[in-house]
Amino acid sequence: MADIKTILFPTDFTEASLKVLPYARYLTEKLDAKLIVLFVVEELSKYANFYVPHSALDNLEKELMESAEKKMQSFIEDHFEDFPVESLIRRGDIPEEIVKVAEEKEADLIVMATHGRKGLEKILLGSVTERVIKTAPCPVMTINPFRVKK
Template sequence: MKEIKKILVPLDFSDYSFQALEYAKAIAEKFNAEIILLNVVEPVMFIADLTMGQINIPSIESEMLQRSEEKMKETIDTLKNNFKVNGIVKLGKPDKEIIDLANSQRVDLIVIGTHGHSKVEHLLFGSTAEKVIRRSNCSVLIIKPVSQS
């Protein structure tokens, strides 16, 4: 079995991503692996009208980035006494940023939660997890949603 030294956990701070983090913690504990948390804030685009195209709204983005940084710090604070953990917040497309970070950090495993989108949502938007699986150079563990009932 391949040794696992680095585990990447994409977080959107939803229950789904925190369920994936629980799996990553168990694996990290077993292999004494580092956990790398990644939150990706997607650029906010506003369609002004058909002649202007899309307009970027930097003030909303900076506010979203600041909130994500705060949530990331809170999450790291809950883990840092028991795990080697780092957190990164980026602006971009989630699947691209996940793959780029996994490659640059030489991650051994990506543990990612899935939202369980409806078939229509999946057809229209695709799945970040699915895109990561297709493009990843390392193993990917998909954590399906667990009902809270």
């Protein structure tokens, strides 16, 4: 069996991620691995052609990054106070950035929820999890957060 030393846990800070979090922690502890918690701020430059001034998008992206940093700090304090993790915030296409971080950090496993986006947003943007599974450099463990027993 492969040696799992680095686990990547992409989060969007939603209830779905919170339900998957115990699995990431458990695997990290049992395998004596390193846990990397990742949040990706979606890049807004693809919306630049919608008559929104570029400077407005730049300001919004800056605010989103600052907000993400605060949210990540709070998330780590709330859920990993007694647990060593590396936290990362990236900006870009969410599935692409998850895969890039997995490659850069030489992740041996990605643990993530099967669901995140819902409805029209999922139809328009596609499934992040599906895209990660198809392009990841390592195994991806997916957990359906709506089927997790309490």
